[in-house]
Amino acid sequence: MMEIVVYALLAIGLFFQAMGAIALHRFPDVYTRMHGTTKCTTLGSIFMCSGVVVYGAVLAFSGEAQYAILSVHSLVAALFLLLTNPAGAHAIARAAHRSGVMPKLAVVDRLQEAKKDDF
Amino acid sequence: MIAFAVFFIFSLLFYLVLTAGSGNIVFWAPEELFFGVLFAAITALLAKRLFQAMGIKPTARMLSPKRWLIFLVYAAGPFFYAMILANIDVACRVITGKIKPGIVKISPGMKTDFSTTMLANSITLTPGTLSVDVDKKGNLYIHWIFVKDKQPSVADICGSFPKWVRRIAE
Numbered sequence: 382m383m384e385i386v387v388y389a390l391l392a393i394g395l396f397f398q399a400m401g402a403i404a405l406h407r408f409p410d411v412y413t414r415m416h417g418t419t420k421c422t423t424l425g426s427i428f429m430c431s432g433v434v435v436y437g438a439v440l441a442f443s444g445e446a447q448y449a450i451l452s453v454h455s456l457v458a459a460l461f462l463l464l465t466n467p468a469g470a471h472a473i474a475r476a477a478h479r480s481g482v483m484p485k486l487a488v489v490d491r492l493q494e495a496k497k498d499d500f
Numbered sequence: 501m502i503a504f505a506v507f508f509i510f511s512l513l514f515y516l517v518l519t520a521g522s523g524n525i526v527f528w529a530p531e532e533l534f535f536g537v538l539f540a541a542i543t544a545l546l547a548k549r550l551f552q553a554m555g556i557k558p559t560a561r562m563l564s565p566k567r568w569l570i571f572l573v574y575a576a577g578p579f580f581y582a583m584i585l586a587n588i589d590v591a592c593r594v595i596t597g598k599i600k601p602g603i604v605k606i607s608p609g610m611k612t613d614f615s616t617t618m619l620a621n622s623i624t625l626t627p628g629t630l631s632v633d634v635d636k637k638g639n640l641y642i643h644w645i646f647v648k649d650k651q652p653s654v655a656d657i658c659g660s661f662p663k664w665v666r667r668i669a670e
Contacts, residue, residue: 450520471621474631478603492633
């Protein structure tokens with residue numbers, strides 16, 4: 382039973398990670414690619430971490446206490462991914478726009494307009 | 501002094517969580533406890549000096565347990581739901597290739613840096629939006645993957661998030 386849950390969580394995580402990788406390949410420019418990589422890798426990693434959390438917790442409750450630490454570490458890893466991933470994406474997108482990479486196919490670019498009249 | 505104490509306590513707690521199960525004093529080995537205190541003190545000292553150099557004043561606002569409780573409800577409820585939707589949305593756009601991107605501006609009117617940061621991070625992880633830049637007045641510039649409206653309202657981009665973030669961080 383435990384194996385099924387862990388495999389399901391890993392499979393969902395893997396699916397989202399794969400979507401992130403395909404998005405990186407298919408989208409036209411850096412901003413749209415950041416959409417794919419931040420959202421999909423964050424949720425994918427969270428699902429994979431929760432797979433490890435479930436695995437560690439089940440083993441810990443069945444008497445092998447040293448596995449509890451595995452759960453705790455994965456939980457901390459998931460939490461920090463959730464906190465740092467959007468900040469990293471924001472830094473990359475901001476740096477790209479500052480160094481003059483314009484969004485392709487864009488119908489509107491308010492940031493460029495704001496920069497023109499003295500940001 | 502308060503800044504030092506808060507940094508020290510949180511770094512020590514974090515170190516203890518990471519090293520739990522290493523020995524016999526409750527869960528920790530004596531050397532882990534020693535180095536935990538040492539490294540927490542060094543970290544707190546550095547962080548305090550960094551915050552002073554950047555002119556950030558510590559507040560006790562986030563120490564209230566009510567705010568943490570609301571934060572947990574927010575993270576597990578509306579935020580997680582929006583994140584799942586965001587991933588399905590990206591997956592659909594990857595497969596169909598249907599995009600109409602653009603950078604739009606919203607003025608959420610957050611009062612503190614912390615709440616602006618939190619809102620920007622939430623926006624990045626929710627459907628179709630990615631925060632690119634912020635100006636001095638707290639206006640956010642959002643890369644929107646499917647622009648429905650060139651002058652969107654705050655609710656168009658982030659739904660009920662500003663309400664939650666205000667409750668948590670202001």
